[in-house]
Amino acid sequence: MSKQTIGFILLVLGVGLAIWGYQLSGSVGSQLTKAISGADPDKVMKLYIGGAVSAVAGFLMLSKK
Numbered sequence: 475m476s477k478q479t480i481g482f483i484l485l486v487l488g489v490g491l492a493i494w495g496y497q498l499s500g501s502v503g504s505q506l507t508k509a510i511s512g513a514d515p516d517k518v519m520k521l522y523i524g525g526a527v528s529a530v531a532g533f534l535m536l537s538k539k
Contacts, residue, residue, distance in 0.1 A: 481535025488529025495521030 498504060499518045507515045514522075 477535055477538075481532045484528050484532030484535065486532070488525045488527070488532055491521050491525030491528060493525075495519075495525060 495518050498521065499508075499514055504515050504518060507513075
């Protein structure tokens, strides 16, 4: 696979993980956890962080020639 293909896959994966984390943060269980502890659940934070890291890595791979 070429470097640009891997970069594109990472970028799409990162965006997908971030969207999945956003949708999960609106669930009843997440809302309850947030109401009790004041913080997002660990799974939501892992999806946000993983999505951001993956998207940035993909973007950097696409921007380099």
